[in-house]
Amino acid sequence: MTEVIEALSLVPKAEAKQSMKDFKSDQEVRWCPGCGDYAVLAAVQGFMPELGLAKENIVFVSGIGCSSRFPYYMNTYGMHSIHGRAPAIATGLASSRRDLSVWVVTGDGDALSIGGNHLIHALRRNVNLKILLFNNRIYGLTKGQYSPTSEVGKITKSTPMGSLDAPFNPVSLAIGAEASFVARTVDSDRKHLTSVLRAAAEHQGTALIEIYQNCNIFNDGAFEVLKDKQQAEEAVIRLEHGQLIRFGADGSKGVVRDQATGDLKVIAVTDENASQILIHDAHTTSPTTAFALSRLADPDTLHHTPIGVFRSVDRPVYDTQMSDQLETAIEQKGKGDLATLLAGNDTWTTGR
Amino acid sequence: MAYVIAEPCIDLKDKACVEECPVDCIYEGRRALYIHPDECVDCGACEPVCPVEAVFYEDDVPPHWQPYRQANVEFFDVLGSPGGACAVGSVSADPPLVAAHAGRADDPNR
Ligand code: SF4
Ligand code: SF4
Ligand code: SF4
Numbered sequence: 001m002t003e004v005i006e007a008l009s010l011v012p013k014a015e016a017k018q019s020m021k022d023f024k025s026d027q028e029v030r031w032c033p034g035c036g037d038y039a040v041l042a043a044v045q046g047f048m049p050e051l052g053l054a055k056e057n058i059v060f061v062s063g064i065g066c067s068s069r070f071p072y073y074m075n076t077y078g079m080h081s082i083h084g085r086a087p088a089i090a091t092g093l094a095s096s097r098r099d100l101s102v103w104v105v106t107g108d109g110d111a112l113s114i115g116g117n118h119l120i121h122a123l124r125r126n127v128n129l130k131i132l133l134f135n136n137r138i139y140g141l142t143k144g145q146y147s148p149t150s151e152v153g154k155i156t157k158s159t160p161m162g163s164l165d166a167p168f169n170p171v172s173l174a175i176g177a178e179a180s181f182v183a184r185t186v187d188s189d190r191k192h193l194t195s196v197l198r199a200a201a202e203h204q205g206t207a208l209i210e211i212y213q214n215c216n217i218f219n220d221g222a223f224e225v226l227k228d229k230q231q232a233e234e235a236v237i238r239l240e241h242g243q244l245i246r247f248g249a250d251g252s253k254g255v256v257r258d259q260a261t262g263d264l265k266v267i268a269v270t271d272e273n274a275s276q277i278l279i280h281d282a283h284t285t286s287p288t289t290a291f292a293l294s295r296l297a298d299p300d301t302l303h304h305t306p307i308g309v310f311r312s313v314d315r316p317v318y319d320t321q322m323s324d325q326l327e328t329a330i331e332q333k334g335k336g337d338l339a340t341l342l343a344g345n346d347t348w349t350t351g352r
Numbered sequence: 353m354a355y356v357i358a359e360p361c362i363d364l365k366d367k368a369c370v371e372e373c374p375v376d377c378i379y380e381g382r383r384a385l386y387i388h389p390d391e392c393v394d395c396g397a398c399e400p401v402c403p404v405e406a407v408f409y410e411d412d413v414p415p416h417w418q419p420y421r422q423a424n425v426e427f428f429d430v431l432g433s434p435g436g437a438c439a440v441g442s443v444s445a446d447p448p449l450v451a452a453h454a455g456r457a458d459d460p461n462r
Binding site: 029031033034035036038039041042187188190191214216229 | 372373374375376391393394395396397399400435438439
């Protein structure tokens, strides 16, 4: 890649041209045969050379879960960290080391259950990190319990009569948490997955990518309707900035705004209503339409599932602002001394 | 790196492997199936299901079947990288190694 990506302008470039091989580590990959994680790993390893960054300045931080084994397999720096805490660790790293390209790998359990708090605050702060959320709608590592994205009524070993929890929609959640970049893609669609990775890498600030990932052992076929050639035509809505939101055979269906409620709905396209079909605008400041798009999919059947970049807007980036603030403080007050501050005289005594 | 389909597949084409592949990268030729070397993600799902043990991890191909590594690459010289076998369907061609193969020893139609 010849042009400099603004979001990565502080990260040193690789000295020589890289290939996918450069990003494969010597570790034996240990996921179940057929797991969707392999496809995501291959796509990420295949995409990295495009960025042309020095490998020593790339970091993958993960939490706990099957997908969190990811850093072992990347020939970059990495950290298999604490359950749910990858966004917190990555926040510290990205804001104190702006010469790093920081990626978070997490799953639906790690990011949305124990790590839900960290995730929403990373998104709200807009730290320059890229979060890959592998959503397989199940706890795989612990052998198949329902997760925060499992559909209601999910029968697992821990919910023999069906789960009672309403699931999270990660894209809706991220948009609600002030995320400046939110996208969704599918593990097996290498081309689409790569295009979304590219868009996220170019974005300044936190990018959340939800990746629908098949756990072929404990939740096989969860996204089959989006992968099967025939069914996908009716089920998948491919979002492209500046393009009409049409899908189905020959674009026979479209997304329009319901004039009465302001909500979005799917219609069969006719000559009369064709002019009402929405054009996707990922860069619009208001999150309203992106949110409405995230609500289109039926949580049970996954019909009308949009994939692609929902939202990508410019917003002040935390690390830039923090470093500016530090510089200003030094300019105005000089370089501080932490030891003196700690041993200072701003103390008080409490009564017994 | 990729998985490779070797000799036992020739004229059998059981296709159990095709069902398993999560990225649809096992393509059908005239006499055998071939794994796309760039599209394969090394997930290993195809290997245990093959009834005749024709599938091997690239580094584990037995010495006498080494040429099949190249055959799996050659098959795609013309096809390129279609990004999915389903859309391509069956191709009526094989690389020279497979095309010239004498056939299965136990094949009654031989
Ligand atoms: S349990 Fe599921 S998610 Fe985990 S490695 Fe196995 S197939 Fe993949
Ligand atoms: S399962 Fe084995 S014999 Fe059948 S098509 Fe695949 S490689 Fe060939
Ligand atoms: S190893 Fe996995 S990706 Fe490669 S051909 Fe076999 S099933 Fe497909």
